Amino acid sequence: MRLKPKSALPGFHLALGYTLIYLSLIVLIPLAGVFLKTAELGWQEIIDILRSERVLSALSLSFGTALIAAALNAFFGTLVAWVFVRYDFPGKRLFDAMIDLPFALPTAVAGIALTALYAGNGWVGQWLEPLGIKIAFTPVGIIIALLFIGLPFVVRTVEPVMRDLEKELEEAAASLGASRWQTIRLVLLPSLLPSLLTGFALAFARGVGEYGSVIFIAGNLPYVSEIAPLLIVIRLEEFDYAGATTVAAAMLVLAFVMLLVINGLQAWSNRHKVRHQALAQPIQAGGAL
Template sequence: MKGSTLPINAKTKPRSILPGFGISLGFTIFYLCIIVLIPLAGVFIKTSGLSWDQFWHTVTNARVVASYRISFITAFAAAIVNLVFGLIIAWVLVRYRFPGKKLIDSLVDLPFALPTAVAGIALTAIYAPNGWIGSRLEPLGIKVAFTPLGITIALIFIGLPFVVRTVQPVLQDLEKDTEEAAVMLGAFRWRTFRRIILPELIPPLLTGFALAFARGIGEYGSVVFISGNMPMKTEIAPLLIMTKLEQYDYKGATAIALVMLVASFLLLLLINYLQWRSNRRVVTG
């Protein structure tokens, strides 16, 4: 009838060109199971072949505990450094215009493209006692290569892009009008940054920190050369896992990997919780 309107329901809505929710969800779960869950389940299944006493003896061995400590402490320290300097680099790339900006922006992604073994060899050559930088630090009593400091530098190198690329899009989306209004009302630049800009950046900063930290815990190629692989001093957990595999001690390797997996999962869960709290505070505030 002319002039009449018909109620719009689900049947009259145009169908989306994208696959339906059921198909998409099914594919997502299937893909995650094949790529993530089944391999991780293999770690648990292989470790289950050990008795509790054997498992506990393996993961609490002094050499294994030392490797855990080195891996987690250096990864955490590198992620903290990247958290600060990654924010500064992202800020400069977004807020300023200068010659060579595109070149610097592309260099940020170099650790992604560079093979980790190449990065490890290059860092070792530079920071070794006879290297370009190491030879200048040696008279000052600062030794980088074959120390935890060298491991931290290698992890800073490979983890920096995670923070920069996570923070950069958020900075680009932030409107400058609010900042300019705060400055015009008499707020100092530091207060404007702390009260207006920083709350918006906390979630991406936590995400970048989590990604850099997780990458650092499991990093092998760029660390194995510069660490020196000295047991109880500079031996990282991934290297110890490789050593166990070379000795055909598969259960021992999976036991060490299982502890790293659980610890990493708990830490990432904590960081995600803090990120959720930060997002909620920004929305409600």
């Protein structure tokens, strides 16, 4: 009988046991409770709840705005990280510290500040509304709130990887005749893609479940600017626990599926990155010559 080799790390089984117990108490059991409460309803009742126009509108608004905001943050967050890594300018440390402000700022404070800024009588809103551009109490306002709270996730995920990128690769590509766009697309982007997808997934996940910064600027109008987390709170206030958990379970399933797809893309990009690095070594050597 072959014996399994002992792990080089002592206490593996004990650490694994504590990890599983902790994850079960903090994550698995509460999530299981949501599905068990939902299961008290029959399938037809669950389908009727999820097919109602108000629930579909809230779910599509939450996931749609989170997806748009995460995509915008993926682009502009990468640009911000590039500026912080590649350039020195006055006040750089101050602006770099401000990126982390949404992590520390209470979300309700962010929502109030954004509403005061973009409302019809706000500093910005008073100039936009005469032009027919309304931001507060619309889905556009929700996207702006999600941009605010999601930007640090992309910047702080992409920035360390960008710092590790070798400038010699860019110089080698330029010496071989590559344009700036070709260098970005063929040299930099393959290396940044895994971290970029990670930042996108984190910003998206935060945006789907965001509540405090959104409810103030959204206006919470049913079928217009009512998000799914708020609908869950409304159902709880109506003592409709089964209805609330049904909407929550739907959000969990949809978020899990979308994050699973993103993780699949991230795994593919990691494999592509390994192949890219293998191909980049001859290019770097050729540029050095």
